[in-house]
Amino acid sequence: MALQNFTPDQAIPKIKQYCAYQERCHAEVKDKLYSFGLHRKEVDEIIAHLIGENYLNEERFAIHYAGGKFRxxxxxxNKIKQALKQKQVSDYCIKKALKEIHDADYIKTFKKLVEQKMKTLTSEKNIFIKKKKLQNFLLMKGYENDLVRVEVGKIGKRV
Known part of the structure; x- marks a missing residue:
């Protein structure tokens, strides 16, 4: 992306529009401001201004992000947590966002994923390969080891 040169006064309306379009994390907004050719001091001042006017709120971003990726x-x-860490979201906000995902919905979605994956594995005759494929799928989706282990352990009993 070509570097654009804006003054802080030119950058503020553009970055407000960028933040108003969808929730953004601090790192995304900083990167965007740096792409405008602004210096660190100017970027920090604009970030503070955006936070003050509630255009930028890391906690709100984390909750929306986690909820969206889950739904x-x-x-x-686990996967949501890793993605938020990559976006440089604070541990406090990550914990708060994960608490917003209700346990009942989480388990219901997990069970639904297990069911869907098991339907695709009906032709697999080797029970060990079937277990391994289910386990890998659930771990790649970011579900916890304990949850996955219990569900995979039920496979031999289903057949």
Whole structure:
């Protein structure tokens, strides 16, 4: 992306629009401001201004992000946590966001994923391969080891 040169006064309306379009984390907004050719001091001042006017709120971003990834992509808490860490979201906000995912919904979604995956594994005759495929799928989705282990352990009893 070509570097654009904006003054802080030119950058503020653009970055407000960028933040208003969808929830953003601090790192995304900083990167965008640096792409405008602004210096660190100016970026820090604009970030403070955005936080003050509630355009930027890391906790709100984390809650929206976690909820969306869980509802739409059916990600587990481990994967959501890793993604938020990559976005440089604070541990406090990550914990708060994960608490917003209700346990009943989490288990219901997990069970639904297990059911769907088991339907795709009906032709697999080797029970060990079937277990391994289910385990890998659930771990890749970001579900916890204990939860996965219990569910995979039920396979031999289903057949």
């Amino acid at each position: 739409i992509k059916h990600w587990g808490k």
